[in-house]
């Protein structure tokens with residue numbers, strides 16, 4: 411086959427000196443790497459925010475309708491029908507609902523995140539921790555407007571923020587974000603191997619809703635279990651709910667000092683910092699499990 | 713082991729195993745176990761593959777379907793890690809694997825361009841600078857603003873190729889990029905890949921078309937059931953594969969062959 415070669419085809423080419431080390435092409439993984447690639451993370455978060463309710467007419471509204479409907483149910487059923495004598499019961503529930511919802515969304519969406527982004531995971535080299543972390547940030551973003559509603563309601567009821575309350579609030583969000591990411595990492599990886607994991611998560615989240623003093627006051631737990639109620643406080647999610655109530659609900663009642671003394675357990679901050687510690691340990695374990703399973707993730711995605 | 717600064721890719725004794733799962737549910741697995749049938753089986757998609765590529769070399773990777781070409785590229789671009797041996801690369805890698813880019817079907821073309829470029833390591837400013845060029849090359853018109861899930865496979869490939877080729881990479885992987893493009897686009901792609909080659913980037917080109925490999929590459933590696941069957945000169949390699957269409961083809965087919973159509 412006689413070919414007339416153009417200069418390019420004849421193999422004349424530039425010498426390209428690549429000033430980089432010879433390394434493994436697999437990108438460095440791990441949570442630290444995720445935060446180093448902030449631009450990519452931002453893009454993923456932005457796309458999640460717009461994609462979570464893509465194709466629905468109400469769109470973003472669903473992130474308010476969903477918690478508001480839960481608030482409504484709990485308020486009506488627990489507050490009016492069963493009729494517990496908790497002051498400002500609606501606020502009491504809503505405080506808890508906001509952090510619990512944040513946690514559950516992080517956990518649930520994070521667990522599904524790898525599967526949902528499988529087109530990318532299968533073909534692009536990137537730290538895959540990106541996806542659960544992005545889910546957490548999206549949930550955080552969705553928490554904003556709910557908080558706004560809560561704050562407006564509270565202000566309307568004569569609430570003024572306190573320094574301790576706000577520190578507690580930040581601690582609650584930090585703990586829930588950490589613990590949520592920890593679980594999301596573990597379950598997202600596991601979900602690739604066994605789709606059953608997704609169903610397990612929805613059962614777990616049901617337990618979470620009832621395992622925290624949200625639709626019932628903490629005093630009830632103390633009454634029933636006495637000294638054993640301390641064990642209840644080893645649950646970081648329960649602590650986060652109580653921190654939220656301390657930050658918002660307490661200030662809306664007629665006599666905040668009495669309510670604080672009666673409803674908020676002593677040493678709540680001690681328990682909460684323990685909870686934060688537990689969450690960071692969980693995050694380390696989650697990262698470990700994820701890196702163990704990550705290797706096989708791309709080939710198991712079908 | 714040390715390599716000179718001009719080494720671009722080192723693949724050293726690489727193996728990759730895949731698990732074939734026959735039964736998936738607990739019930740099926742129990743039944744299979746009782747009957748003594750196999751539940752799963754591992755097989756070697758790549759078996760002790762070794763070669764070294766110099767910067768600027770242009771490699772044609774050939775082999776029958778299922779011989780492990782795409783798997784090898786996935787190891788080279790870092791999506792998968794080898795189960796045995798090691799893969800080392802120098803510099804930034806871009807390219808297409810198994811015809812398509814890693815695009816998210818729900819995102820629009822525009823969003824995918826930005827996302828894809830970011831994953832490949834481009835900054836926002838860099839992407840913005842190259843965006844028009846990318847779009848112009850892909851030439852998919854107003855479909856840029858619609859979700860890529862609705863693209864025709866050709867359009868999907870065009871946009872993917874366009875992003876990959878505009879990334880300033882040191883290694884370019886092209887896995888059957890020309891398989892679905894139409895004729896004008898194939899021509900444009902080949903031209904662009906010749907430019908890539910002329911810039912001194914390492915090119916990894918997977919194709920079943922002998923003609924385009926002959927034009928594009930200066931070395932051929934043939935995979936046979938996950939092993940390196942041949943590594944060396946292009947003409948010899950094509951002969952080795954018995955892909956050379958010289959003896960039994962019409963001129964029309966021959967011309968198509970040049971553009972990378974399947975034979």
Ligand SMILES: Nc1ncnc2c1ncn2[C@@H]1O[C@H](COP(=O)(O)OP(=O)(O)OP(=O)(O)O)[C@@H](O)[C@H]1O
Pocket residue numbers: 708709710730731732757775776777778779780781782783784
């Ligand atoms: N994730 C996976 N799980 C199990 N088996 C896999 C997986 N990916 C690839 N394989 C198997 O590995 C073998 C090699 O596949 P590969 O895609 O690398 O072939 P190829 O050489 O690219 O073929 P083609 O020419 O058809 O593109 C095939 O037998 C395929 O079935």
Ligand SMILES: [Mg+2]
Pocket residue numbers: 781782783810887
């Ligand atoms: Mg292939």
